[in-house]
Amino acid sequence: MSLGKWSFDRLSGTLAELHVNPIERGVEDVTIFKSVGAAYFDFAVAKGVFEKAKELNLGEEIFL
Secondary structure (H helix, E strand, O other): OOOOOOOHHHOOOOHHHHHHOOOOOOOOOOOOOOOOOOHHHHHHHHHHHHHHHHHOOOOOOOOO
16 A cells, blocks of 8 residues: 555455454554444543553553
8 A cells, every 4th residue: 555545445354343353453554443423432542441451561651
């Protein structure tokens, strides 16, 4: 894929499909998440990512 070019042909699946049927991803792969504007959906996803990062001992927790 060329820099700056994106196509729907390269989609791997929806968030729900990828949850049920995980695919192997490389470090260069890009994830696009489109929220529908409901803050509780954003919070649910952020909480899941945060918990998984803690479980895998990844990232850095910061306090604001």
